[in-house]
Amino acid sequence: xxxxxxxxxxxxxxxxxxxxxxxxxxxxxxxxxxxxxxxxxxxxxxxxxxxxxxxxxxxxxxxxxxxxxxxxxxxxxxxxxxxxxxxxxxxxxxxxxxxxxxxxxxxxxxxxxxxxxxxxxxxxxxxxxxxxxxxxxxxxxxxxxxxxxxxxxxxxxxxxxxxxxxxxxxxxxxxxxxxxxxxxxxxxxxxxxxxxxxxxxxxxxxxxxxxxxxxxxxxxxxxxxxxxxxxxxxxxxxxxxxxxxxxxxxxxxxxxxxxxxxxxxxx
Numbered sequence: 001x002x003x004x005x006x007x008x009x010x011x012x013x014x015x016x017x018x019x020x021x022x023x024x025x026x027x028x029x030x031x032x033x034x035x036x037x038x039x040x041x042x043x044x045x046x047x048x049x050x051x052x053x054x055x056x057x058x059x060x061x062x063x064x065x066x067x068x069x070x071x072x073x074x075x076x077x078x079x080x081x082x083x084x085x086x087x088x089x090x091x092x093x094x095x096x097x098x099x100x101x102x103x104x105x106x107x108x109x110x111x112x113x114x115x116x117x118x119x120x121x122x123x124x125x126x127x128x129x130x131x132x133x134x135x136x137x138x139x140x141x142x143x144x145x146x147x148x149x150x151x152x153x154x155x156x157x158x159x160x161x162x163x164x165x166x167x168x169x170x171x172x173x174x175x176x177x178x179x180x181x182x183x184x185x186x187x188x189x190x191x192x193x194x195x196x197x198x199x200x201x202x203x204x205x206x207x208x209x210x211x212x213x214x215x216x217x218x219x220x221x222x223x224x225x226x227x228x229x230x231x232x233x234x235x236x237x238x239x240x241x242x243x244x245x246x247x248x249x250x251x252x253x254x255x256x257x258x259x260x261x262x263x264x265x266x267x
Contacts, residue, residue, distance in 0.1 A: 027110035027147030034156030036117030040092025042239035096246025161200030171211035
């Protein structure tokens with residue numbers, strides 16, 4: 001009996017390894033875009049991250065991240081360290097979001113970090129460097145055919161609170177950004193989950209928030225960050241606020257009535 005098991009075991013292990021490898025390819029992919037609060041400043045003190053990772057943001061073999069070199073790797077904090085370069089990145093909402101998705105749904109989640117701190121929505125317009133990089137990374141994330149883009153998770157707007165003309169134009173610019181992205185990714189029903197800002201670099205926070213909460217495009221959901229705790233800089237969310245936000249973003253994803261649909265994918 002022992003001899004038979006010894007012969008069969010390697011084949012069983014081989015089948016298990018193949019099944020695991022193939023399963024890892026079937027990813028639910030989420031694009032993470034915006035500015036510093038999406039890139040993550042939780043735990044950043046005096047320009048340096050304190051290295052503390054809460055349990056909700058722990059690495060998980062089922063959560064992958066598209067690296068700056070366009071390779072899928074196991075995701076870990078700081079998620080945007082090689083994307084939002086030249087800045088101290090800490091905890092953002094991305095891994096808490098992904099862990100909650102995996103907890104509730106299972107499977108494999110692929111995150112595509114694209115956020116860059118200090119950027120206005122005008123800097124994300126079609127044809128800009130940031131926009132082109134976001135589109136390019138999104139296309140690369142599904143090039144192998146092993147995943148589907150499920151949503152854009154977007155947290156941005158703090159930099160648009162400085163000048164009144166930017167705040168006034170925010171709604172129009174954000175709508176154009178969404179429509180252009182859907183067109184260029186050939187995903188006309190792409191779910192967009194945006195965060196209504198809780199803080200800003202300037203005094204026109206209310207105007208930007210009103211614009212964000214007032215976007216009525218189909219399949220655009222809004223999660224309000226108002227009331228979450230801020231770091232001492234009064235601009236960036238604390239680590240635990242980022243965790244709470246990530247979980248709320250996951251709940252918004254599951255509450256959408258299209259999260260389980262199979263979208264038209266890039267050819």
